[in-house]
Every structure is written in C-alpha cells, then in structure tokens.
Amino acid sequence: xxxxLSAVKGMNDILPASVPRTEKLPDSALxxxxxxxxxxxxxRYGYQYLLTPIVEPTQLFVRGxxxxxDIVEKEMYSFTDSMNGDRLTxxxxxxxxxxxxxxxxxxxxxxPLRIWTLGPMFRHERPQKGRYRQFHQLDVEALGFAGxxxxxxxxxMARALWRELGLVEGxxxxxxxxxxxxxxxRRAHRQALVQHFEQNADALDEDARRRLHSNPLRxxxxxxxxxxxxxxxxxxxxxxxxxESRAHFDAVCAALxxxxxxxxxxxxxxxxxxxxxxxxxxxxxxxxxxxxxxxxGGRYDGLIAQLGxxxxxxxxxxxxxxxxxxxxxxxxxxxxxxxxxAYAIVPAGTPLAPVVVAxxxxxxxxxRVVQHAGGTEGPGSMKSQFKKADASGARHALIFxxxxxxxxxxxxxxxxxxxxxxxxxxxxxxxxxxAALKG
Ligand code: ATP
Ligand code: MG
Numbered sequence: 242x243x244x245x246l247s248a249v250k251g252m253n254d255i256l257p258a259s260v261p262r263t264e265k266l267p268d269s270a271l272x273x274x275x276x277x278x279x280x281x282x283x284x285r286y287g288y289q290y291l292l293t294p295i296v297e298p299t300q301l302f303v304r305g306x307x308x309x310x311d312i313v314e315k316e317m318y319s320f321t322d323s324m325n326g327d328r329l330t331x332x333x334x335x336x337x338x339x340x341x342x343x344x345x346x347x348x349x350x351x352x353p354l355r356i357w358t359l360g361p362m363f364r365h366e367r368p369q370k371g372r373y374r375q376f377h378q379l380d381v382e383a384l385g386f387a388g389x390x391x392x393x394x395x396x397x398m399a400r401a402l403w404r405e406l407g408l409v410e411g412x413x414x415x416x417x418x419x420x421x422x423x424x425x426x427r428r429a430h431r432q433a434l435v436q437h438f439e440q441n442a443d444a445l446d447e448d449a450r451r452r453l454h455s456n457p458l459r460x461x462x463x464x465x466x467x468x469x470x471x472x473x474x475x476x477x478x479x480x481x482x483x484x485e486s487r488a489h490f491d492a493v494c495a496a497l498x499x500x501x502x503x504x505x506x507x508x509x510x511x512x513x514x515x516x517x518x519x520x521x522x523x524x525x526x527x528x529x530x531x532x533x534x535x536x537x538g539g540r541y542d543g544l545i546a547q548l549g550x551x552x553x554x555x556x557x558x559x560x561x562x563x564x565x566x567x568x569x570x571x572x573x574x575x576x577x578x579x580x581x582x583a584y585a586i587v588p589a590g591t592p593l594a595p596v597v598v599a600x601x602x603x604x605x606x607x608x609r610v611v612q613h614a615g616g617t618e619g620p621g622s623m624k625s626q627f628k629k630a631d632a633s634g635a636r637h638a639l640i641f642x643x644x645x646x647x648x649x650x651x652x653x654x655x656x657x658x659x660x661x662x663x664x665x666x667x668x669x670x671x672x673x674x675x676a677a678l679k680g
Contacts, residue, residue, distance in 0.1 A: 251366070251374030258579075259632070265370070267566035270579040275566060278405040279359065279379055286398050288355040288381060293338040295361065299328040305337035305548055307515030309455040316364040318374075331363035334514070335380035336541070336557055337548070343384055344550035353385025353553075359562070371532030371564045381538075382557035384545070389489050392520040392540060392556050393496035399524055399536055399558065400502060406565075407574040411503050414535060414568075418497075418522040419510035420490040422482045424543070427518075430481040431457055437475050444471045461509045464531065477508040489519050516541040520556065528571050529564060536560040580634030581609040582678050584656075586626045587641050589619060596641050599651060599668050606675040611635065631656060637678050653678065 248254060258268040283290075299319050306313050318331040332338050335358055348354055359379045366372055381398065383391045396416065403410050410416065421427060434457045438445060445453065446468055449460045461472055482490070497504055504522075512521050521539030529535075538558025546552040569576065583603065587596055596612065603610045611633055613626050620626070630638045640652040645665065653674075654663040666674045 249374065251368035253373060253375070265567070265570070267563065267570060271566045271569065271576055272562070273579065274577055275406070275562060276359065278402060279357075282398065282402045282405050283357050283381065285401070286355070286394065288357045288383075288398075291339070291342070291356050291358050292360070293332075293335070293342045293358065295332055295363075296329050297332055297338050297341065299330040301337050301341055301548070302330055302333060305340070305514075305516065305544060306334070307456070309452070310459075310515055311513055312364060316366055318363045318365060333362055333364045334559060335360070335362065335378060336382060336514075336516075336544070336559070339380070339382055340384075340545055340548050340550070340555070344545065344548060349385045349551070349553055353383065355383045357381040369532070371529050371561075371567055373563060377562040379560040379562060380557065381560075382555060384555045385553045386556065387542070387554040389492035389496065389520070392489075392493045395538060395556055395558055396493075396497065396522055397500065397502070399560070402560075403524075406569060408569070408572075413528070413572060414524045414526050416497075416502065416504040416522060416524055417507040417510055418493070418504050418520065419507050420479065420482060420486060421511065421518050421521055421539070422478055422486045423518055426481045426483055426486060427458070427478065430476060430478045433476040433481070434458065434460075438471070441471050444468070456515070458511050459513075462511050462513070472509065479506075479508050486519060493520050512537060512539060514541075516544040516547070518542050522558070524560075526568055528568055532564055534561070535564050535568060578634055580636070580680075581611045582635065582680055583608060583610045583637040583639050583653075584630035584633050584635035585610060585612045585639045585641060586623065586630060587613050587620060588623060588626075588643070589621075591641050591643070591646065595646055595668060599639075599641075599671050602671040603675050603678070606672060608675055608678055610639075636680055 253266055255269050255272055256262055258270055302317060303313055312333045317333055320329055321327070322329050339356065339358065343349060343354070357380060360377060361375050362378050363375055365374060368374060381395065383395065400410050403414055408414055435453060438449065438453055438457060438460060446465050449463060449468060452459050461475060463472065510521055510523060517539045519540040519542070523534050524536040525533045526535055527533065536558055540554070540556040542554040545555060585596065585600055600610050600612055613620065613629060615621060627638065636655065636657045638654045638656055640654060642652065645651050649668050650665040651668055652663055653666050655661065
C-alpha cells in the first residue's frame with residue numbers, strides 16, 4: 242500500500258461539518274458565514290476587494306517588516322526558486338504585499354484607496370490552539386489617508402463586524418489602543434527605555450538582552466511574567482508624544498467616545514511589525530488563553546516610502562480568522578447551519594425525468610435542495626434514504642414514490658418540529674408551493 246500522506250504540521254484542512262475530525266477547528270460553514278458578514282460590512286464602509294500573490298520576493302518582507310522583527314528573524318517560510326535562484330517567501334502577513342501592489346500599479350495616482358483581502362498567511366511558529374503555521378487573515382487597508390477619522394473608521398468597522406457576527410464588544414472582545422507617536426518621539430523614548438533596561442540589566446531575559454539595542458520597544462511586548470515588574474516601571478512612550486501626535490490620538494479617542502465604544506489605553510501595546518506609527522490597536526478576548534488577540538492594526542505612514550513608493554500615509558488591520566471562529570464556537574453563538582431546505586428521497590427504479598424537472602424548478606425558486614443519489618451499492622432503501630435526509634439537517638423530505646408520480650405529485654414531509662406532518666403537492670405547479678418550504 243502507498244504511504245499515507247498528511248498535511249504539513251501546523252497547516253489545516255477546513256472541512257464541511259459533516260466530516261468528523263479530531264482537532265477542534267471551525268468548519269467550512271462557519272467560514273462561509275464569516276466571509277458573507279465581511280463582504281456585507283466592508284461593502285457598507287466603501288472598501289474594495291483585491292487579491293495579491295501568496296509568494297513574494299523575500300526582500301519585500303525584510304525591508305517592510307524590519308530585519309529584527311520576530312517574523313523576519315525566525316518565522317518566515319523562505320526558499321530559493323530552483324528555476325532561477327530567486328529568493329522567495331510565503332507571505333507572513335498581507336500589508337507588505339498590498340503596498341507592493343499599490344506602488345507597482347501606481348494605484349494612489351487618482352487619490353486614496355480603501356481595500357481589503359482575505360487569505361492564507363504562513364509563519365513557522367509552534368502550533369497550538371489558535372496558532373498555526375498556515376492561518377488566515379482578513380486584512381483591511383486604507384491608503385493615502387492621514388487623519389484620525391480613518392483610524393476611527395477602521396476600529397468601528399471591526400466593531401460593526403463583531404455586531405454582525407453576534408459578538409458583544411466590551412465582553413466577548415475588548416478594544417485596546419495606544420499611540421506610538423512619530424519617529425523622532427520614538428527615538429527620544431527609545432533612549433530613555435534603553436537607559437532604564439541597562440540600569441536593570443540583571444533582570445533582563447535572553448530575548449530582552451538581544452533586543453536591548455536592536456529593538457528595545459519590543460521588550461515591552463514580552464510575555465515573560467518575570468519581566469513584567471521591570472516593564473511596568475519603564476518610561477511610557479505616551480509621555481514623549483508632541484502636541485500633534487497627542488491631538489491625533491485624542492481625536493481617535495473622541496470619535497470612539499462619541500459612538501459609545503469603550504476602550505482601554507494600553508501604553509505597552511506595541512505590535513509586532515516595525516512599520517507602525519501613531520495609532521495602534523488590538524481587539525482582544527479572554528476566551529482563547531494566550532492566543533487572545535483576534536485583530537490588530539494601526540497606522541503605518543512610513544511604509545509606502547520605505548518600499549519605494551511616493552510617500553503616503555496609511556492605516557490597516559489584520560484579523561485572525563481561525564481565532565475569531567474559535568471564539569464564536571467557544572461562546573456557542575448562533576450560526577446559520579447551511580442545511581438544505583429539502584432532501585429528495587428517490588426510491589430505486591424511479592424515473593429520473595420528473596424528479597430533475599421538479600428539483601430544478603425548486604432550486605430556480607431559490608431553495609436549497611439535495612437529491613439523494615446512490616453510491617456503488619445503488620440508491621439504498623427508503624429507510625437509509627430517510628436517515629440521510631435527517632442527517633442533512635433538511636427541514637423537509639420530498640418523496641418521489643411510484644404512487645405519487647403516477648398521480649403527478651410528490652409527498653412533502655416535515656422532518657423538523659416533531660416532524661411527521663405530510664401532504665401531497667402537484668408536480669405541475671411546483672412554483673406555487675416552493676416558497677412554503679423555504680427557511
Ligand atoms: P501574536 O502576538 O498572537 O503572535 P501577532 O502580533 O504576531 O500575534 P499580527 O501579525 O498582528 O499577529 O497578525 C494579526 C492577527 O493574525 C493576530 O491578531 C492573530 O489574530 C492572527 N495571527 C497571527 N499569527 C497567527 C498564527 N500563527 N496562527 C493563527 N492566527 C494568527
Ligand atoms: Mg506573532
């Protein structure tokens with residue numbers, strides 16, 4: 242027998258709910274429901290869809306994310322194209338690729354753009370619940386906008402998505418925000434920070450010692466509990482902000498206040514990529530252990546120029562779809578099942594023509610109808626067909642028995658609400674009774 246093949250560690254199949262699986266992962270009906278909600282909400286805010294390649298030149302991420310970020314240092318799937326020797330990387334995040342595409346197509350020539358995409362990202366991390374090597378993000382970007390209005394819009398758009406999905410802000414997901422100021426303000430803060438950590442060099446862990454001179458801001462993001470007291474006492478970037486940065490931040494906060502969105506200012510929120518400035522934010526949950534950040538983003542006014550484009554401000558966020566759907570599952574929120582409206586029972590020997598004519602008419606009327614079809618063993622008994630009908634979650638069975646067909650009819654039997662109720666319907670007038678079967 243051929244060797245059994247399996248998916249790469251940390252990379253998962255997203256399966257229909259009817260396929261049993263051992264790992265606790267959201268099924269494909271949840272994904273479709275999420276994607277539908279995303280299309281609706283982002284459409285209402287005027288954001289346009291785009292797709293960029295999954296593979297990009299390695300240099301894009303090294304330049305875009307910063308050489309000493311976690312992602313570039315140790316999480317990227319990079320390889321050499323054996324055809325031509327090019328260094329390539331499976332995208333670990335979406336922003337750099339989108340910015341590359343916008344520069345390449347001169348997309349900001351006619352003014353700013355609001356865009357979004359959704360798809361797989363790749364990071365070589367230790368797989369665990371809510372953390373995978375291939376995971377999926379919704380990624381939203383507003384390019385060419387400088388004001389706090391769009392920062393607030395981003396945050397509120399995420400809130401609208403929570404509401405659409407049935408998540409309650411403030412309890413299921415909470416908003417944390419911070420300002421990283423501008424580069425000169427960060428430099429002043431950085432000096433103070435390095436000084437603080439140097440004076441306490443004994444208390445630094447290995448990670449922190451490595452970052453002390455390469456990227457000290459990231460020490461604040463340390464998850465090591467032993468480091469927390471030292472981090473707690475570190476100088477706060479917020480205290481180094483000039484008037485303009487402060488005003489930008491206050492304007493974002495005021496917009497959130499105006500619509501009654503509660504948030505916590507978290508002075509230690511720094512985020513994983515180097516490209517952020519001014520507003521940064523995260524939507525977090527307590528329900529997913531240490532994988533508690535569902536959505537994170539912020540402003541990155543320097544990135545477009547850093548990647549070779551004409552300087553332009555920008556703001557965006559990335560949302561981890563697996564984490565979000567795990568949260569929805571964990572909370573037991575009501576999710577549409579995607580079950581069919583009707584399941585057609587077709588006993589052995591039934592002529593196919595009247596069945597397909599009726600079912601096509603029902604589907605044309607917008608109904609979700611599954612026709613029973615046999616495997617290698619043939620169509621199966623009525624009993625086994627009814628079992629399948631039940632398992633499909635359909636609300637009705639349509640029985641195409643010989644008696645029914647002889648009378649030009651089909652039996653419609655209710656499978657839910659106790660079930661049992663049944664009546665005959667004329668096949669010549671399917672359109673007249675189709676609507677009654679709709680959920
Ligand atoms: P973390 O601190 O959890 O590693 P991050 O700061 O690296 O997150 P971002 O780069 O901001 O995450 O990505 C945006 C979102 O994508 C995260 O908030 C999270 O929901 C999700 N995400 C990031 N890495 C993974 C992963 N390996 N598996 C699943 N989801 C992920
Ligand atoms: Mg990470």
